[in-house]
Amino acid sequence: EAQMMALVDIVTDGRVEExxxxxxxxxxxxxxxxxxxxxxxxxxxxxxxxxxxxxCRAGVNTLEMCxxxxxxxxxxxxxxxxxxxxxxxxxxxxCMGLGSHQTLETVALAGVGLGGTxxxxxxxxxxxxxxxxxxxxxxxNCFDGEDFQQMGxxxxxxxxxxxxxxxxxxxxxxxxxxxxxxxxxxxxxxxxYNTSLTFLSIAxxxxxxxxxxxxxxxxxxxxxxxxxxxxxxxxxILGLRSILRLMARKDNDIRHFDxxxxxxxxxxxxxxxxxxxxxxxxxxxxxxxxxxxxxxxYHRAMLRMLCKTAERYKVPWERCMSDLNYSLPERLSxxxxxxxxxxxxxxxxxxxxxxxxESQIEAKWSSLEEDDFVGFLQKHFEFTRFKPSLNxxxxxxxxxxxxxxRSLDQEVFIQALAKDFNMSVAYVQYLCKAAPSMEADVxxxxxxxxxxxxxxxxLLLQTLQTLPAFVTTYQAMECFxxxxxxxxxxxxxxxxxxxxxxxxxxxxxxxDRWESVINKRKGRVDISSRGNASHFRNELHAGQPLRSxxxxxxxxxxxxEFELDYVSSRRPSATAKAVxxxxxxxxxxxxxxxxxxxxxxxxxxxxISHEIYITAKHMRQMMGFFQVSEHRQExxxxxxxxxxxVQNMKxxxxxxxxxxxxxxxxxxxxxxxxxxxxxxxxxKFQLDLSLNDHQIVxxxxxxxxxxxKSSNIRDAVWQKEDGTLDDFPMGIPRSWETATPTSGVFKxxxxxxxxxxxxxxxxxxxxxxxYFPRDVNDSDVxxxxxxxxxxxxxxxxLEFFLSRVxxxxxxxxxxxxxxxxxxxxxxxxxxxxxxGLSSMGCQKFAGPDEQARIAAVFRYLDPGxxxxxxxxxxxxxxxxxxxxxxxxxxxxxxxxxxxxENLQDxxxxxxxxGSGSLxxxxxxxxVQAAGxxxxxxxxxxxxxxxxxxxxxxxxFNVLENYKKK
Numbered sequence: 014e015a016q017m018m019a020l021v022d023i024v025t026d027g028r029v030e031e032x033x034x035x036x037x038x039x040x041x042x043x044x045x046x047x048x049x050x051x052x053x054x055x056x057x058x059x060x061x062x063x064x065x066x067x068x069c070r071a072g073v074n075t076l077e078m079c080x081x082x083x084x085x086x087x088x089x090x091x092x093x094x095x096x097x098x099x100x101x102x103x104x105x106x107x108c109m110g111l112g113s114h115q116t117l118e119t120v121a122l123a124g125v126g127l128g129g130t131x132x133x134x135x136x137x138x139x140x141x142x143x144x145x146x147x148x149x150x151x152x153x154n155c156f157d158g159e160d161f162q163q164m165g166x167x168x169x170x171x172x173x174x175x176x177x178x179x180x181x182x183x184x185x186x187x188x189x190x191x192x193x194x195x196x197x198x199x200x201x202x203x204x205x206y207n208t209s210l211t212f213l214s215i216a217x218x219x220x221x222x223x224x225x226x227x228x229x230x231x232x233x234x235x236x237x238x239x240x241x242x243x244x245x246x247x248x249x250i251l252g253l254r255s256i257l258r259l260m261a262r263k264d265n266d267i268r269h270f271d272x273x274x275x276x277x278x279x280x281x282x283x284x285x286x287x288x289x290x291x292x293x294x295x296x297x298x299x300x301x302x303x304x305x306x307x308x309x310x311y312h313r314a315m316l317r318m319l320c321k322t323a324e325r326y327k328v329p330w331e332r333c334m335s336d337l338n339y340s341l342p343e344r345l346s347x348x349x350x351x352x353x354x355x356x357x358x359x360x361x362x363x364x365x366x367x368x369x370x371e372s373q374i375e376a377k378w379s380s381l382e383e384d385d386f387v388g389f390l391q392k393h394f395e396f397t398r399f400k401p402s403l404n405x406x407x408x409x410x411x412x413x414x415x416x417x418x419r420s421l422d423q424e425v426f427i428q429a430l431a432k433d434f435n436m437s438v439a440y441v442q443y444l445c446k447a448a449p450s451m452e453a454d455v456x457x458x459x460x461x462x463x464x465x466x467x468x469x470x471x472l473l474l475q476t477l478q479t480l481p482a483f484v485t486t487y488q489a490m491e492c493f494x495x496x497x498x499x500x501x502x503x504x505x506x507x508x509x510x511x512x513x514x515x516x517x518x519x520x521x522x523x524x525d526r527w528e529s530v531i532n533k534r535k536g537r538v539d540i541s542s543r544g545n546a547s548h549f550r551n552e553l554h555a556g557q558p559l560r561s562x563x564x565x566x567x568x569x570x571x572x573x574e575f576e577l578d579y580v581s582s583r584r585p586s587a588t589a590k591a592v593x594x595x596x597x598x599x600x601x602x603x604x605x606x607x608x609x610x611x612x613x614x615x616x617x618x619x620x621i622s623h624e625i626y627i628t629a630k631h632m633r634q635m636m637g638f639f640q641v642s643e644h645r646q647e648x649x650x651x652x653x654x655x656x657x658x659v660q661n662m663k664x665x666x667x668x669x670x671x672x673x674x675x676x677x678x679x680x681x682x683x684x685x686x687x688x689x690x691x692x693x694x695x696x697k698f699q700l701d702l703s704l705n706d707h708q709i710v711x712x713x714x715x716x717x718x719x720x721x722k723s724s725n726i727r728d729a730v731w732q733k734e735d736g737t738l739d740d741f742p743m744g745i746p747r748s749w750e751t752a753t754p755t756s757g758v759f760k761x762x763x764x765x766x767x768x769x770x771x772x773x774x775x776x777x778x779x780x781x782x783x784y785f786p787r788d789v790n791d792s793d794v795x796x797x798x799x800x801x802x803x804x805x806x807x808x809x810x811l812e813f814f815l816s817r818v819x820x821x822x823x824x825x826x827x828x829x830x831x832x833x834x835x836x837x838x839x840x841x842x843x844x845x846x847x848x849g850l851s852s853m854g855c856q857k858f859a860g861p862d863e864q865a866r867i868a869a870v871f872r873y874l875d876p877g878x879x880x881x882x883x884x885x886x887x888x889x890x891x892x893x894x895x896x897x898x899x900x901x902x903x904x905x906x907x908x909x910x911x912x913x914e915n916l917q918d919x920x921x922x923x924x925x926x927g928s929g930s931l932x933x934x935x936x937x938x939x940v941q942a943a944g945x946x947x948x949x950x951x952x953x954x955x956x957x958x959x960x961x962x963x964x965x966x967x968x969f970n971v972l973e974n975y976k977k978k
Contacts, residue, residue: 017044024051028060035067035093042072049078058086067121068096076103083110090116095123095150105132105139112139121150123182128155134163142167147177152184152214158196161187165203168210180212184242187218198224198310204238205231205355214242216271221278223311225252226294229259230314232267234354242271247278250571251293253429258296261409261434263402270412276425293568294318296433297397298522302566304365307358317356319368320347325396326373333373337366367566375530383531384583386498386524391465393523398435398462406440414447423451431458431512432571438463438472445476452477453486461493461516470494493517495616498524499623502581502654504647504681510572518575525549525564528582537582540685540782544705550578550683578650578681585657587786591628602910604638605944611644619651627652629661629795634903636668637947645946646674650681659785660691660776660794667799667896670948672697685709690779691772691794693717693763694876695802700759708753713778714763715749721769722877729761766877767796767885798892800900800951806870809857810850811893812954817853821891825884827853841882843871898975900951905975907945916976919943920969930963 017040029052034040052058064079071079071094080103083089092111099107104127111120120140127136137156140149141164156164170176187197197218204210218224225248232238243256253275260267292303294315299322305312323330330347339345341362349356377396381388401409409430416423427444430436441459445452456473463469477483487494490513501524507514529546532539541547549564555573569575592600604614618635632652639645649665656662666689669675676699679687685706689696698714700707718725723744731739734756753759772791779785800808818824828849829841841849847867850858858866874882874889905916912919923939924931931939933953940949956964956971 021047029057031063033065034069035065037069041070042074046074061086063091065093067093080106091119093121095121099125108136108139112143119148123150124153134160138163148180150182152182156186157188158199161200165200169203169206182214185217194311195219198227201227202310211237212240217245220246222251225255227310227314229255233262234264240269244271245274248275249278250429261399261401261405268408276422300369301568307362313358316358320356334366371530389527400435427458436462457489458512507575552577584784585626589626591626597631626657629664633664640946660789663692663797697762702754702757711753720771720774725765726761731759733757764876806866825887839884902975904952905972930965
């Protein structure tokens with residue numbers, strides 16, 4: 014203090030250009046006030062250029078002298094009062110003095126206590142509105158939304174003589190109320206109109222992904238901004254994506270951003286505003302349901318980003334928004350300023366709408382082949398993702414190099430980069446080279462960002478230097494590498510925080526929209542579960558159904574598990590040809606002989622599934638190679654859309670021995686798509702009438718019964734929503750053919766006599782609801798009845814006929830007219846049936862209930878209930894015979910696959926203990942150990958001709974008759 018007083022006495026007549034008391038804590042107003050009093054002298058104030066009182070102990074008197082000095086020191090250039098505690102009464106006078114000064118260039122008022130007073134907004138307006146400042150530091154003060162609005166209005170001044178501010182420091186200044194947008198968002202939004210700033214520092218402002226999107230929206234076309242400091246903010250991956258997209262845009266000049274401490278954070282949960290709170294913007298797939306509160310800068314920014322998306326597709330934004338509701342009475346006005354090229358959105362009201370680009374996608378890629386899924390994804394990503402221009406690649410790579418050694422930060426950076434960018438192989442290889450320790454993580458994240466071709470994948474995987482690194486990387490991204498874009502039908506369980514699995518989910522969403530476009534173009538009926546034209550079924554996120562209720566209105570999150578079934582609309586064309594039986598047999602032989610697990614076999618089958626078409630018989634053969642029901646179902650679902658003869662699908666259905674398996678397939682593929690169009694006989698249905706596809710099936714059953722026989726629908730019952738039951742004593746209303754109830758559960762089974770079948774109507778249903786393109790007739794259908802469908806007595810009767818007649822027609826003719834003096838009339842009555850079986854010596858039903866059992870068999874053969882069985886109705890036994898014969902032939906074919914043409918070799922393996930005979934239990938265990946998982950019980954029943962419960966070698970040799978000629 015004494016030294017300072019002495020210095021004040023010395024300073025009398027000289028010129029003083031700079032007063033620098035920075036960090037001097039030993040002097041007070043006692044010496045500083047006299048100093049500034051002297052500085053007011055004309056010869057001194059004219060020469061004064063700099064005042065620096067940063068973190069000194071200047072008091073009220075000194076500050077009052079400063080305020081007075083500002084009004085007369087007209088050549089002052091730099092003022093730094095950071096760290097001083099300004100009294101409230103001095104804040105406005107000081108800010109007015111600084112703001113109105115005509116020569117000041119740099120002003121620093123960091124941590125001076127601005128904020129929370131009646132005059133804070135005016136102080137902010139005066140300071141940011143200065144026409145002379147080029148650098149302003151207001152860090153470590155406290156501003157609310159109104160204060161930032163005032164700053165933003167001043168930065169928006171574009172008239173001559175307006176703001177010249179180039180550097181603005183606002184570190185740790187934002188207040189946040191609850192979980193809503195932090196207050197600095199008001200300022201960030203206004204930066205769209207600024208044309209002077211080159212540097213912005215907004216560190217430590219609790220900026221998450223919401224203000225980051227506001228910043229991206231505002232600065233994407235800023236011509237002057239070069240550097241942004243956004244350190245110590247919880248950006249997380251989502252916020253960092255906005256910053257990376259901003260930096261990569263060719264229409265701005267941003268070259269660098271500081272983001273230290275920004276690699277944590279994520280979407281928050283705002284309980285008080287529901288779904289609107291956690292909405293996020295996806296640049297590559299922006300479709301979905303939006304609920305926006307336009308008083309929030311974040312939601313206004315989201316609305317503008319959606320309008321810009323529509324602009325990229327060259328369509329008015331109104332055409333992309335449907336089901337639009339705006340809470341204010343006036344019409345929603347969103348427009349682009351013709352002069353500034355900036356989108357302007359309302360600042361009040363609540364807005365909700367569905368955003369969809371389906372019609373635009375159809376128009377933009379109308380030249381693509383409908384089944385060119387790979388080409389669609391390639392073009393979509395080329396259009397929607399960023400490919401850094403040459404002048405932005407270096408800054409991005411430099412940012413990556415800065416993070417070297419900070420593995421957690423590098424992981425977040427690379428995941429953010431992977432979500433929105435297309436990268437060349439050379440760029441990705443550089444990222445690997447710049448951070449060798451992150452090589453596997455870089456490949457895992459960035460491989461989905463390269464071209465959708467095998468060459469790029471091969472080159473990138475070759476970047477891995479060691480086999481362990483390759484194996485580790487392959488395992489991490491196996492889901493993506495095995496994803497078959499051209500045949501996406503299947504079950505998926507995806508961890509969205511895994512970049513490669515997120516990429517699979519992203520591609521499924523895009524394919525869903527593309528296929529919806531194709532279906533709409535072709536005028537196809539919507540058979541989706543919820544009536545939203547989606548190919549997603551049974552969607553669960555984090556184990557819960559989607560809150561929006563529909564994936565079409567859902568924005569893909571970046572965390573938790575996403576589980577779904579995807580069912581593609583892609584079908585074989587009318588001219589598609591299945592692989593030959595010889596080639597398919599070779600594939601099955603190799604499948605059987607492979608040492609791989611069933612899971613690995615399924616992966617290989619999926620990888621080739623888009624290359625081939627198969628028949629229903631091929632599918633049936635393949636199912637016999639999988640022991641576990643889940644694996645059998647997966648193989649079935651995987652190739653279901655590759656089958657060319659849908660009319661023969663019952664060949665496959667009957668191989669599922671349990672109703673639970675069929676119910677699971679109905680659940681996965683959808684009731685409408687899995688409907689047995691050509692052979693619905695004996696099918697059972699349990700339909701939830703709140704679901705669109707279940708309603709369609711109900712309509713199909715009613716319409717089919719109306720054209721075949723109304724009594725074909727049996728055991729019908731409708732459990733209404735209130736729990737009451739309706740068993741339709743007057744029959745099912747015909748009105749259900751066009752409009753079914755929308756609640757409750759409808760149960761029934763369908764039967765039909767061969768005499769009543771309307772194949773033309775069944776074909777029409779298949780073409781309409783399963784998009785089946787082929788024209789088939791009765792002779793093209795392999796009419797079949799499964800061995801698990803009829804009562805056991807019917808099967809016993811079949812076994813009786815097998816050893817006595819060459820076919821079922823012969824059995825019919827023997828019974829019909831077999832009595833002396835009788836002639837055949839091609840119909841059987843119950844009495845004729847009883848007498849015919851007796852004359853043939855049938856003892857299968859012997860016992861006190863013989864007549865009742867025979868009558869039950871007769872009723873099964875007479876589904877129409879006319880009291881007679883025609884030759885056409887009798888053909889159900891022939892269908893059972895064919896199924897029996899086919900099952901045995903498939904078993905023999907398997908034996909030749911596994912053991913060669915000599916069945917004696919197969920017997921030696923099956924009869925492991927060499928006892929010379931096999932019980933049914935031993936037979937079943939032996940064939941399963943050999944790899945056969947079909948219905949072995951049927952084969953054993955055929956071989957056990959003596960009916961003693963065992964088979965010997967001579968009985969086994971009967972299979973020679975079933976070998977392929």
